[in-house]
Structures are given as structure tokens and as C-alpha cells.
Amino acid sequence: RDRWVSDSSDSVISSGSDTEGQVYKVVLLGEQAVGKSSLARIFGGIEDTHDCEEAGNTYDRSVIVDEEEASIVLYDIWEQDNSRWLQDQCMKMGDAYIIVYSVTDKASFEKASELRIQLRRARQSEDIPIILVGNKSDLVRSREVSVEEGRACAVVFDCKFIETSASLHHNVQALFEGIVRQIRLRKDSKED
Ligand code: GDP
Ligand code: MG
DSSP, X not given: OOTTEEOGGGOOOOOOTTTTTOEEEEEEEEOTTSSXXXXXXXXXXXXXXXXXXXXXXXXXXXXXXXXXXXXXXXXXXXXXXXXXXXXXXXXXXXXXXXXXXXXXXXXXXXXXXXXXXXXXXXXXXXXXXEEEEEEOTTOGGGOOSOHHHHHHHHHHTTOEEEEOBXXXXXXXXXXXXXXXXXXXXXXHHHHO
């Protein structure tokens, strides 16, 4: 596990001059209890996924995707003190966004759409990578949102879609690889 994540402190790979110093800010959005912090802790390589209910956190990691290193700072601060100011900052600061809902919670799915609209309003002319994430896919019996509904929502809102299970570590690596690839795609198309 976690071979794809290398701690930036012991990284010996020097990035090319064009990417040097480039750090991508990725912001987690979503209703309470959908699994944002669980996903963030997996990304951060923290094994102990229980009993750390800190209000907010950032995770600074260097990941290797397609044989190329990318530095990511993941912000899990959306609910920290629930201040309007901080949430406005979140909407402004990200290079990419992960909007999380729980497949067991229809209301969180509706909230995800709201957040997508809010984000579009805040960053009107910008083409920012966004991945819609249906988390808790392991909870089959209490599912309230189907894969099809999630996928259809992503089509409407013009973003990528993936279902994950933080509990089973299912698709979590794919999620973070996906966000890096999305960021690179947008960057490359701007440079052309
Ligand atoms: P946050 O409020 O969005 O940061 O959500 P948390 O990461 O704190 O998770 C809320 C609760 O859902 C915790 O009890 C987690 O253990 C649980 N949880 C998170 N992800 C999953 C998942 O993929 N499957 C299951 N079964 N539970 C999860
Ligand atoms: Mg949290």
C-alpha cells in the first residue's frame, strides 16, 4: 500500500525545471460525515483512521503518477469552524476540487450539486478540474444514490466521477491519480 505516495521529505527525484516549485492545491468539499477526512487521511498516509476528529487538516504529499512526480497539498478544511469567510477562501484557492457525497445519503448528493453550482459561480471563466466522488460504496444495503445517478450528475455538471470506499481503500488511489491527471490535462491544453 501507498507505494504511489512518496513523502516529499525523502523524495530524491528532482522535478524538471518547468514543474519545479509547482504545488497543486486540491480542496475537499462536501456535506458533513460523507468521508472527506477519511479520504484525506488515506491520501496523507495516516494508518489510524479512527479517533482523530480534528476540525481541519492539510496534507502535503508528493505523488508519482505516470512516472512523473506531482506535489499536492490537500485541504480538508471545508467544515473547519464553518465560517463563511473560510468557505469563500476554499472556493477561490483550489487548483482542483474533490466534491464528496455519500452514496448512503441522498441529501449529501443534493448538496454536492449545490457546491458544484457555487463553485462555478465563484470561478466563472476558469476551467478547473473537479471530481465528483460517491463515497461509502461498501455500504450496499443502505445505498440511496445509484452509480447511474452519480454518473449522470457528473455529466450535467461537466466533471469527472468516481465511487470510492474509504473503509475498504477502494478506488482512493485512483481518485488522487485522477485529480493529478486532470490538473495536467488542463495545464497542457493551456500551454498549447
Ligand atoms: P467528513 O465529515 O466528511 O470528514 O467524514 P469522516 O471522514 O469523518 O467520516 C464520517 C464517518 O463515516 C466516519 O465514522 C467514518 O468512519 C465513516 N466513513 C467514511 N468513509 C467511509 C466509507 O467509505 N465506508 C464506510 N462504511 N464508512 C465510512
Ligand atoms: Mg471531516
